[in-house]
Amino acid sequence: MxxxxxxxxxxxxxxxxxxxxxxxxxxxxxxxxxxxxxxxxxxxxxxxxxxxxxxxxxxxxxxxxxxxxxxxxxxxxxxxxxxxxxxxxxxxxxxxxxxxxxxxxxxxxxxxxxxxxxxxxxxxxxxxxxxxxxxxxxxxxxxxTEPLACAVRGFEETGARAGDTFVVIGAGPLGLMFLRVASIAGCRVIAVVKRADQVESARRFGAEHVVQIADGLDVVAETRALTEGGVGADVVVECVATPQSWEQAVATVRKGGTVNLFGGPPSGTRVSFDTNRLHYGDITLKASFHHTPATCRRAFDLIRTGAxxxxxxxxxxxxxxxxxxxxxxxxxxxxxxxxxxxxxxxxxxxxxx
Known part of the structure; x- marks a missing residue:
């Protein structure tokens, strides 16, 4: 063969x-x-x-x-x-x-x-x-089914609920899958993207608002301004896998919110976080890897039904x-x-x- x-x-x-x-x-x-x-x-x-x-x-x-x-x-x-x-x-x-x-x-x-x-x-x-x-x-x-199952598990790990403001940083295949899953779940979805062609894609996959990265633009401030009272997002999922985007995710989430550091940078990568913001902001940091048989079946149902x-x-x-x-x-x-x-x-x- x-x-x-x-x-x-x-x-x-x-x-x-x-x-x-x-x-x-x-x-x-x-x-x-x-x-x-x-x-x-x-x-x-x-x-x-x-x-x-x-x-x-x-x-x-x-x-x-x-x-x-x-x-x-x-x-x-x-x-x-x-x-x-x-x-x-x-x-x-x-x-x-x-x-x-x-x-x-x-x-x-x-x-x-x-x-x-x-x-x-x-x-x-x-x-x-x-x-x-x-x-x-x-x-x-x-x-x-396999990649969608990773997004389904990542979404479930955040504890997001209908009505939550849900930010996805990155609009590659997995970022778009997170947008779709969060949209299906009834979240208010915001995408942070790099390229002009990704703006349209992000909207098509469920983003209510799209922030495009540009020279001189304070992406964190721009994104937080789209949240209720400017307090920040309930959930932020990072799908770019760079130290800068990891730090951006933590800066974008609200007090008491959750960040899923989904993108995996190369081994040995280091990032810096403001410990006061994490501690006094009661912020939850998570990372989710791969999928499970259960999330594979839930992802398959989303595909099978056309959702x-x-x-x-x-x-x-x-x-x-x-x-x-x-x-x-x-x-x-x-x-x-x-x-x-x-x-x-x-x-x-x-x-x-």
Whole structure:
């Protein structure tokens, strides 16, 4: 079969590799669609991910498709089922799982290989984090379940309620997903964006107000002015992953408010906060990582019912052969500040053996 292999930093190659087979408890999925991801772009740039993968390996992790083979012992699925297979599953036995923090599982099992004609799904993911699709749900929409589940969990971790003023800093794919989720929940949503093209996107995804960063503009003051009495936002979610935006998030939240430092800067990054503001302002700082089986199901329901308007996230399509060029273009456009929200990778309908 054809698959896109990550060999190292900025080194993706379309290659012919053996078609996977299903072991006990496993399934093989014929990929209907995979979607590009900001995490994939970071891995492509760095050439590895300490937790998720090490090259050389088949790349990609947001995927949906059709089961073509079931392994011994699989009873919940059969050949022909349309499914979304999430990219991880917890062990359900470790310290963190026992404390209802499965996203922090000490033995969190990751799976990659979405940019291929076929993909093997390990037993643990089959049994704990694979979902059946209705016949009318496009594969490329279902593949968005994984990133949306991260946004759903991040939103839930803030404790936001309907009517709260909810600020999202950043308008990349995850920032837009936070906007959509907060809007669905009835929050009064404000977006802080960098580029002119993101203003329209932020409004389309649910922002009532948009603040565009510009030279000489006090973004914190401008954003706080849009809140009731200028006191600041009830919740601020940071989706840019820079020290400046982390500090901006803390400066934007109100007394007694919550900040979710969702964006993950590189290891070793340091930030500075005013301790008096944190302490006497009774501010809650949180960070949320990854998703859980429960938030995957809640995200899937938003996609399945159409509440999340999944079609809005797919702004380009490509074939497997085009994936290396897609990521080269993402690197260039990222530097220029122009990136598609999500590209759906659609393998050929004629899959080679």
């Amino acid at each position: 054809q698959a896109v292999i990550l060999h190292g930093a900025e080194d993706l190659r379309l290659e012919t590799v053996p078609r996977p087979s299903a072991g006990p408890g496993e399934v093989v999925v014929r990929v209907g669609a995979a979607t590009t991801c900001g995490t994939d772009l970071k891995v492509y740039r760095r050439g590895y991910h300490a937790q998720m993968l090490r090259p050389p390996t088949v790349f990609g992790h947001e995927v949906a498709g059709t089961i073509t083979e079931v392994g011994e012992g699989v009873s919940s699925f059969r050949v022909g089922d349309r499914v979304v297979a999430l990219n991880s599953a917890p062990c359900e036995q470790c310290y963190f799982c026992r404390r209802d923090q499965p996203n922090l599982c000490a033995d969190l099992l990751f799976n990659n290989g979405a940019y291929a004609e076929y993909m093997r799904v390990p037993e643990r993911i089959v049994s704990r984090n694979t979902l059946l699709l209705p016949d009318d749900l496009p594969f490329e929409h279902a593949a968005l 999340a308007s999944p079609a809005d996230f797919i702004t380009a399509t490509a074939t497997l052969a085009q994936v290396p060029e897609v990521f080269r273009r993402m690197m260039v456009r990222s530097a220029e500040g122009r990136v598609d929200i999500k590209t759906a990778i659609l393998p050929s309908s004629e899959c080679a053996a």
